[in-house]
Each structure stands twice: as structure tokens, then as C-alpha cells.
Amino acid sequence: MSTAEHHVADHAHDDHDHGPAKGIMRWLTTTNHKDIGTMYLVFALIMFLTGGTMALVIRAELFQPGLQLVEPAFFNQMTTMHALIMVFGAVMPATVGLANWMIPMMVGAPDMALPRMNNWSFWILPVAFTLLLSTLLMPGGAPAAGWTMYPPLVQQTGDAFPFMVFSIHLMGASSIMGAINIIVTIMNMRAPGMTLLKMPLFVWTWLITAYLLIAVMPVLAGGVTMLLTDQYFGTTFFRADGGGDPVMFQHIFWFFGHPEVYIMILPAFGIISEIIPTFSRKPLFGYESMVYATASIAFLSFIVWAHHMFTVGMPLAGELFFMFSTMLIAVPTGVKVFNWISTMWRGAMTFETPMLFSIAFVILFTIGGFSGLMLAIAPADFQYHDSYFVVAHFHYVLVPGAVFAIMAGVYYWLPKWTGHMYSEKLGKLHFWISTISVNVLFFPQHFLGLAGMPRRIPDYNTQFADFNMISSIGAFVFGFSQLLFVYIIWRCVKGGEPATAEVWESPAGLEWTVPSPAPYHTFDVAPEVK
Amino acid sequence: MSHSKWKRLWLGLLGTGLGLGLAAPAMADWALNMPRGATAISNEVYDLHMLILGICCLIAIVVFGVMIVSIFLHRKSRGVEPAQFHHSTKAEIIWTVIPILILVGMAVPAAETLVRMEDTRNADITVKVTGYQWKWRYDYLDDDIGFYSTLDRASNAARRLNSGIQPAGVDNYLLDVDNPLVVPVGAKVRLLITAADVLHAWWMPDFAIKKDAIPGFVNEAWFRVEKAGTYRGQCAELCGRDHGFMPVVVIAKDPADYAEWMADQRSAAGLGDEPGEALAATPVAATSVAAAAPAVDGEREIDDLVAMGEALYQQHCAACHQADGSGMAPAFPALAGSPVVTGSLDEHVGVVLKGRPGTAMAPFGPQLTDLQLAAIVTYQRNAWGNDTGDVVQPGYIAAAR
Numbered sequence: 001m002s003t004a005e006h007h008v009a010d011h012a013h014d015d016h017d018h019g020p021a022k023g024i025m026r027w028l029t030t031t032n033h034k035d036i037g038t039m040y041l042v043f044a045l046i047m048f049l050t051g052g053t054m055a056l057v058i059r060a061e062l063f064q065p066g067l068q069l070v071e072p073a074f075f076n077q078m079t080t081m082h083a084l085i086m087v088f089g090a091v092m093p094a095t096v097g098l099a100n101w102m103i104p105m106m107v108g109a110p111d112m113a114l115p116r117m118n119n120w121s122f123w124i125l126p127v128a129f130t131l132l133l134s135t136l137l138m139p140g141g142a143p144a145a146g147w148t149m150y151p152p153l154v155q156q157t158g159d160a161f162p163f164m165v166f167s168i169h170l171m172g173a174s175s176i177m178g179a180i181n182i183i184v185t186i187m188n189m190r191a192p193g194m195t196l197l198k199m200p201l202f203v204w205t206w207l208i209t210a211y212l213l214i215a216v217m218p219v220l221a222g223g224v225t226m227l228l229t230d231q232y233f234g235t236t237f238f239r240a241d242g243g244g245d246p247v248m249f250q251h252i253f254w255f256f257g258h259p260e261v262y263i264m265i266l267p268a269f270g271i272i273s274e275i276i277p278t279f280s281r282k283p284l285f286g287y288e289s290m291v292y293a294t295a296s297i298a299f300l301s302f303i304v305w306a307h308h309m310f311t312v313g314m315p316l317a318g319e320l321f322f323m324f325s326t327m328l329i330a331v332p333t334g335v336k337v338f339n340w341i342s343t344m345w346r347g348a349m350t351f352e353t354p355m356l357f358s359i360a361f362v363i364l365f366t367i368g369g370f371s372g373l374m375l376a377i378a379p380a381d382f383q384y385h386d387s388y389f390v391v392a393h394f395h396y397v398l399v400p401g402a403v404f405a406i407m408a409g410v411y412y413w414l415p416k417w418t419g420h421m422y423s424e425k426l427g428k429l430h431f432w433i434s435t436i437s438v439n440v441l442f443f444p445q446h447f448l449g450l451a452g453m454p455r456r457i458p459d460y461n462t463q464f465a466d467f468n469m470i471s472s473i474g475a476f477v478f479g480f481s482q483l484l485f486v487y488i489i490w491r492c493v494k495g496g497e498p499a500t501a502e503v504w505e506s507p508a509g510l511e512w513t514v515p516s517p518a519p520y521h522t523f524d525v526a527p528e529v530k
Numbered sequence: 531m532s533h534s535k536w537k538r539l540w541l542g543l544l545g546t547g548l549g550l551g552l553a554a555p556a557m558a559d560w561a562l563n564m565p566r567g568a569t570a571i572s573n574e575v576y577d578l579h580m581l582i583l584g585i586c587c588l589i590a591i592v593v594f595g596v597m598i599v600s601i602f603l604h605r606k607s608r609g610v611e612p613a614q615f616h617h618s619t620k621a622e623i624i625w626t627v628i629p630i631l632i633l634v635g636m637a638v639p640a641a642e643t644l645v646r647m648e649d650t651r652n653a654d655i656t657v658k659v660t661g662y663q664w665k666w667r668y669d670y671l672d673d674d675i676g677f678y679s680t681l682d683r684a685s686n687a688a689r690r691l692n693s694g695i696q697p698a699g700v701d702n703y704l705l706d707v708d709n710p711l712v713v714p715v716g717a718k719v720r721l722l723i724t725a726a727d728v729l730h731a732w733w734m735p736d737f738a739i740k741k742d743a744i745p746g747f748v749n750e751a752w753f754r755v756e757k758a759g760t761y762r763g764q765c766a767e768l769c770g771r772d773h774g775f776m777p778v779v780v781i782a783k784d785p786a787d788y789a790e791w792m793a794d795q796r797s798a799a800g801l802g803d804e805p806g807e808a809l810a811a812t813p814v815a816a817t818s819v820a821a822a823a824p825a826v827d828g829e830r831e832i833d834d835l836v837a838m839g840e841a842l843y844q845q846h847c848a849a850c851h852q853a854d855g856s857g858m859a860p861a862f863p864a865l866a867g868s869p870v871v872t873g874s875l876d877e878h879v880g881v882v883l884k885g886r887p888g889t890a891m892a893p894f895g896p897q898l899t900d901l902q903l904a905a906i907v908t909y910q911r912n913a914w915g916n917d918t919g920d921v922v923q924p925g926y927i928a929a930a931r
Contacts, residue, residue: 323641359601379738462703
């Protein structure tokens with residue numbers, strides 16, 4: 001008690017606990033988890049708009065049949081870069097940014113466990129994406145073999161090839177460092193009394209996500225390194241003419257790739273599990289079963305990868321195994337959805353912007369889950385595979401899924417970060433435009449896929465014209481409505497109604513016990529958790 | 531339990547719930563849904579698809595229904611006091627067990643269909659399907675004929691960037707080919723699917739077949755078409771710049787018409803009435819198997835070679851190097867005025883025969899005959915102002931192989 005008082009008194013005079021340095025050096029050299037979290041989030045937003053612009057090039061070309069705007073080769077560069085940027089540049093850094101900002105505050109720690117490595121893991125990212133984006137200006141253009149980088153096609157990439165491989169190495173290094181940091185922080189720096197099963201669910205989902213990252217990012221790095229040596233050093237890992245196996249790359253890629261989709265969605269589950277109880281004014285239903293469901297999903301994610309490859313010609317036994325194991329994922333995912341709805345049941349709900357995005361998440365992510373279950377059925381997957389049905393499926397789980405959850409989280413914690421309330425009116429406007437347009441954008445793509453339109457094509461038969469036009473209109477509305485999101489954040493940073501420490505009506509969690517905006521250093525003295 | 535019993539069980543359960551929501555016939559005209567297709571297997575897959583879709587819709591109605599009711603009833607503005615319950619082991623067990631039972635109910639019919647789809651035994655006809663950038667090749671292994679199948683000319687002209695041709699005015703835009711795969715109705719056709727360069731996937735929605743074509747591997751698939759007609763599909767695995775422009779077209783003919791078609795093909799290829807005479811024949815026709823013995827053709831006139839070469843160039847080279855030889859730098863270099871095409875003949879022939887590893891330039895040696903390659907090289911060396919006056923004879927190609 002007396003120590004704490006002494007400490008607080010010190011701050012007024014002492015240089016020891018000064019605020020941030022001034023100017024650009026603050027951001028280059030910072031080891032503060034809040035600064036680094038902010039940089040991750042701003043970087044993710046810039047990449048989201050960059051990748052979104054590429055998506056609009058794609059949708060503009062697909063607006064009507066015939067080629068009007070871009071050559072097919074450039075179209076393929078757009079689809080490839082769009083995916084790489086959105087996965088590795090937007091969704092993943094955004095969730096890492098939220099983790100940086102919130103995990104230390106949620107577990108009552110003063111900062112991340114390894115602050116200098118934290119700085120390093122962020123600053124690698126702009127380098128990685130500068131390398132990747134610079135390929136757009138190179139002879140032969142950017143990578144165009146899809147974000148899945150399947151050989152032998154990827155071996156036809158021009159000068160961009162080594163840049164793509166090295167940028168993925170860098171992204172992987174950044175993710176692994178970030179993941180180690182998160183695990184060490186959670187394991188070692190929790191406030192006294194905060195047992196594992198008292199941790200907020202966002203912390204739990206991130207803990208499990210971090211283990212997934214450490215397990216699979218090296219696998220991806222190994223896979224792309226083998227591509228590199230096949231290209232330049234005469235190895236034949238994936239070259240049939242040298243005794244290699246092009247399908248082996250797909251196994252390696254999806255052994256990374258399937259856990260990767262949970263790396264993107266588990267933190268989203270965590271965010272939603274924080275927001276729904278707050279605005280239902282009721283504790284989360286089935287906390288422990290949520291933790292176990294998350295762990296089960298993570299485990300299952302390692303044994304389902306070949307459902308992305310049902311058409312490569314696996315033995316029947318392999319197809320049956322991957323079909324059954326994939327269907328099993330529906331069980332823990334269902335538990336999560338049922339728990340969220342039970343949390344809402346007999347609560348006293350209000351519908352501020354974070355809650356609206358969360359409710360949309362539950363419904364639209366579940367629709368993506370249903371189409372995922374359909375895709376698990378191998379005989380039907382032979383029809384769905386590599387069609388627009390798949391495009392609709394993974395965009396449903398990633399856009400109104402992961403991205404909506406991130407937006408919900410941003411609205412939820414923005415007052416804590418800035419000390420100002422965002423404009424609720426504009427937030428709701430952003431929500432309604434986004435939710436309507438995202439469905440106009442992606443729902444018709446189910447029909448296109450079922451009717452036989454393959455993915456990754458720049459031009460199509462006239463029977464697909466109507467739904468493509470509708471989808472493109474949705475895309476433009478959705479894309480431009482995100483500028484509203486940028487404006488709302490900007491306005492909230494600059495000013496607005498002052499936020500209280502709690503911000504919302506009695507939310508749970510240590511982050512709401514510190515003032516808004518959160519001071520540069522929080523929990524220098526660990527709080528006591530009962 | 532047999533597939534049909536499962537089907538009846540489910541249909542009984544679903545009947546009422548689905549009556550209004552999923553009026554499949556009304557949807558068909560709008561191409562909202564998967565086609566039923568033309569084979570018994572494709573019908574099974576369609577039923578499976580509708581079954582799972584139906585189950586998902588039912589679950590969605592229940593789950594979202596509860597949620598929407600809650601949103602209306604349990605809102606603060608109605609002055610309700612929030613309950614504080616937060617746990618029920620019983621509920622958790624119920625909503626773990628029920629989904630598992632539903633999944634088992636889906637898995638059994640799916641597995642049964644899968645077993646039937648993978649049974650490629652006792653085929654009547656075997657066709658080898660080879661994917662190339664960007665065309666298909668079909669080899670009828672029992673009848674010694676084979677041919678390339680490329681995008682039809684009308685679509686190919688309309689699909690150029692700003693071609694000025696309306697796709698709506700082209701019949702079966704992007705879904706038509708010069709030489710479709712022809713099969714007899716009622717026969718079990720086995721496909722042996724592979725690729726020569728990169729991955730492709732042979733997709734025919736009406737047969738519920740999608741199988742990857744992989745260099746160095748041979749995949750199997752089979753179908754038995756019930757009804758004569760023309761069926762259309764596309765390549766489904768990204769295979770480079772013209773991935774969207776290599777359709778799959780299958781014509782199913784009555785057995786008598788098929789026999790007649792096959793006889794025509796064989797005589798055009800210089801083959802007799804009986805299979806097995808292929809090796810004796812000279813591979814001169816455009817439809818013949820390329821990798822046969824070296825050609826014994828005599829000397830050809832430059833005009834003949836250029837005329838033949840131009841047609842072959844449009845078919846095999848123009849997708850990248852463009853009809854006027856202008857290419858698309860830097861990935862696809864121009865041939866007009868190119869140092870390779872106007873320079874050393876050896877180098878030019880070498881590139882055409884062996885390709886350029888690490889680029890999209892494929893080795894055409896295994897794909898085309900000596901005469902065809904001689905014609906293409908001669909055409910390239912004399913077209914678009916290249917005017918080298920060089921004439922390349924088939925014997926030169928044979929020596930260079």
C-alpha cells in the first residue's frame with residue numbers, strides 16, 4: 001500500500017516514468033506495448049485499404065463479361081496480391097495489434113514480456129510488405145500463381161519470385177516473435193490471483209492462437225524455401241521430372257494453411273466473447289466450455305488439412321478420413337455459437353456499434369460455417385471445389401467473420417485508447433452500410449459457384465453476368481464505406497465526448513479499471529485479482 | 531443402411547421445413563443452384579448437396595430464430611432485468627451430442643456416394659486427358675487417335691482486352707472448343723488425367739467430376755452419360771494467364787453415331803478400321819499422336835509451310851505471343867523482329883522444341899510433329915516483317931530433337 005502510494009507520488013516529479021519521446025524516433029524505437037499495438041493497427045488498416053483496392057480492380061473487371069480493364073496476367077497478380085496482403089498484412093497484424101494493446105492490460109501486466117523483440121517483430125512487417133509490393137513494378141509483374149503458390153505454376157513467376165519468398169520468410173519471423181512474446185507474457189506476467197481459468201477469453205484465444213503460429217509458420221517457411229531451392233539450386237522437391245512431387249507442396253502448404261484460418265478466426269472468437277457479455281449485461285455463458293471448444297478447434301485444425309485437396313486424387317481412405325475429421329470441427333464451433341446465444345438469452349441488451357458488429361458476426365460467420373460444413377462433404381466438394389462457392393465461403397468467415405470482429409473490437413476499445421467516445425451515429429451508419437453491402441457482395445457468389453463459375457478467372461460466360469454485376473456493386477459500396485470507418489477513427493482520435501474509465505455499463509475486465517485514455521504505463525504495480 | 535433409406539429418413543424429417551424455402555424447380559431457371567447433371571452419380575451428388583443444404587437451413591432457422599427472439603425480448607429498452615445464469619453442463623452436453631448425431635447422419639450417405647465415385651473398374655472406354663497451358667488433349671487409348679481441344683475462334687476473338695465484340699453475341703462464350711471430347715451414351719468412360727506443364731483441373735459439372743491434372747501423376751475418374759447432348763465445363767485449377775480460357779466440352783452421342791464419328795477420325799488419321807495399326811501409319815494428320823516415330827516427309831514448299839504454320843501458330847502460340855507476333859513484354863516476348871526468331875535457326879528451333887524452363891514457354895517437341903513444328907518455325911521466320919526467307923524442313927526438326 002505505502003509502496004504503491006510512494007510510486008504514484010513519484011510520477012509527478014520523476015523523469016523515470018516519462019511519457020513517450022517526441023517525433024519519429026518515438027515510433028521507431030518504442031518498446032511500449034500501446035505504441036506498438038497502435039502501429040500494428042494502423043499498419044493493418046493501411047494494408048486493408050491496399051488489399052481492398054486490389055479487390056476493387058478484380059470486381060471492376062468482373063463487373064461484366066469480356067475483358068475491359070486489365071490483362072488476364074495482371075488480373076492474376078491482383079488476386080494473388082489481394083490474398084497475401086489481406087491475410088498476412090491486414091487480418092493477422094490487426095489481431096496482433098489488439099493483442100499488444102489489450103493482453104497486458106487484461107492480465108494486469110505493465111507491458112509485454114519481451115518489449116524490444118516486440119518492436120522488432122513490428123518493424124519487420126513494413127519491410128516485408130515493401131518487398132512484396134515492390135514486385136508490382138518488376139519485369140514480369142507481381143506473383144500471379146495464387147496465394148497458395150502451387151508449383152509448378154509458381155515457378156513461372158518472374159523476378160518477383162525471390163522477393164515473394166523472402167517477404168513470406170519475414171512475415172513468418174515477425175509472427176513467430178509476436179507469438180512467443182504473447183505466450184511468455186500470458187504465462188509469466190499475470191496479476192496475482194489470475195489463474196488460467198480466470199483469464200478473459202480474448203487472452204485464452206490468443207494464447208492458443210500463438211501456439212498455432214509457432215507450430216505452423218515454420219512449416220510455411222520450409223515449404224517456400226523448398227520452392228526457392230527448386231527454382232535456383234537444382235533441387236527437385238516438387239518437380240516431377242526430377243522425381244519430386246508437386247502435390248507434396250500442397251500438403252505442406254495446407255498443413256500450414258488450415259491452422260492459419262484458425263489463427264485468423266480464434267482471436268475474433270475472443271473479441272466477440274468479450275463484447276456480447278458486456279452489452280447483454282450478463283456473464284459469458286459456458287466460459288470453461290468456450291476454452292475447451294477453442295482448444296479442440298485448434299487441435300482438429302492440424303488433422304483436416306487435406307480437405308483443401310479432395311480433387312488431387314487421394315486414396316479413398318484418405319478422403320474419408322479428412323471428410324470425417326473436418327465435419328467434427330462443426331461440433332466445437334457449434335458449442336461456441338450456442339454459448340454466445342445463451343449469453344444473450346434473458347440478458348438486457350443494448351445495441352451500440354460493437355454489439356451490432358458482434359451480432360452480425362455470429363449470424364454471418366455461422367453462414368460461412370454452414371458452407372464450410374457443405375464443403376467438408378467430399379462428393380459434394382468435387383462440385384464446390386475451386387468454384388465461386390468456395391470464394392463465398394471463405395470470404396464469409398473472413399470478412400463478416402474475422403474483419404467484423406476486429407471492427408467490433410476497435411469500436412469497443414477505441415474510447416479506452418483515445419479517451420474519447422467515437423460518434424455512435426456514424427458508427428451505426430458504418431455498420432449498416434457494411435453489413436448490407438457485404439452480403440450483396442458475397443451472397444450471390446454462392447449461386448455463381450453452384451452454377452459452375454470457377455474462381456480466379458478474369459472473364460466468364462454470359463450466364464454468370466447478373467450475379468457478378470450485383471456482387472461488384474456490393475464490393476464498391478463495401479469498399480468505399482470503409483473510408484467512413486477511417487474517418488470515424490480519425491475523429492475519435494482528435495476529439496469527442498470524454499470517455500469514463502469504464503466506458504460501457506459495468507463491463508468485466510481489468511482494462512476498464514484504468515483511466516481512459518489508458519496511461520502510457522499501466523499496472524506498474526500488479527492489481528489483485530480475487 | 532442403404533443410401534435410399536437414409537435419403538427417405540432425412541426427407542421425412544425435412545419435408546415440412548423445406549417445402550417453402552427450397553423450391554428447387556423455380557430456382558433452376560435462374561442458375562441459382564447446382565445442376566442435377568447427366569449421370570447417376572451427378573444426381574446422387576445433387577441429392578447429397580440438397581440434403582446438407584436443407585439440414586443447414588433448418589439449423590439456421592432454429593438457431594437464428596432463438597437469437598432474433600432474444601434480440602426482441604431481452605433488450606434493456608423493454609426494462610428487463612438481466613438474468614445472471616452462466617453455466618449449464620446439461621445444455622453443453624445436449625448441444626454437443628445432437629450435432630454429432632446429425633453429422634453421423636450426413637456422413638453415412640456421403641461416404642456411400644464417395645465409394646461409388648471412386649470405383650473406376652470395368653470401364654468400356656479409356657481416354658487419356660492431358661492439360662496444357664492452355665488447352666486440353668484427349669487420347670483415345672483403345673482407338674489410337676488423339677487431338678487437342680482449344681477455345682473456339684469466336685470466343686477467342688471476343689475475349690481480347692477491349693476486343694469490341696460483345697460476349698453476349700458469341701454462342702457459348704468461353705464454353706466452346708474446336709475439338710470436343712466425344713463419348714458414347716451409356717458406356718462407362720474412364721478418364722486418365724494428367725498434365726504436361728502445370729496443374730490444371732478437368733471439371734464437368736454435369737458429371738460431378740472435378741479432378742486435378744498433375745504433371746508426373748495420373749488421376750482416374752469415370753462417368754456414364756445417360757442422355758445424348760453437349761456438356762460444358764472449364765479448367766478449375768489456376769494454371770496461369772489463360773486459365774479462364776480452356777473450356778471442357780463433351781459431346782455424348784448414341785453408340786451408332788459414336789462409331790461413325792470414330793471411323794471418320796481414324797480414317798482422317800490414316801488408320802484402318804481396326805485399332806492397333808497406329809504404329810504403321812505416318813503421323814501427318816493434325817489429329818495424330820505427336821510422339822510417334824520421326825517423320826519421313828519429303829521437302830515442302832515455303833508457301834505450304836507458311837500456310838500450315840499460320841493456322842498452327844494461332845492455335846498454339848498466339849495466346850501469349852499474340853496473333854501479330856507483338857507479344858506482351860516482358861513475360862511474353864514479341865516474336866516480330868525478335869533476335870531469336872530472326873537470328874540463329876538452331877537456337878530458334880531449340881527454344882520451340884525444349885521450351886524455356888522457369889517461364890511459361892512450354893517444350894513443344896513432345897506436343898507436335900516434325901512437320902507441324904517445321905511449319906510453325908517457317909511461318910514465324912517469314913511473318914510480321916521477319917522476312918528471313920528461311921525454310922525449315924521436317925528433317926531439320928527431326929535432326930534437332
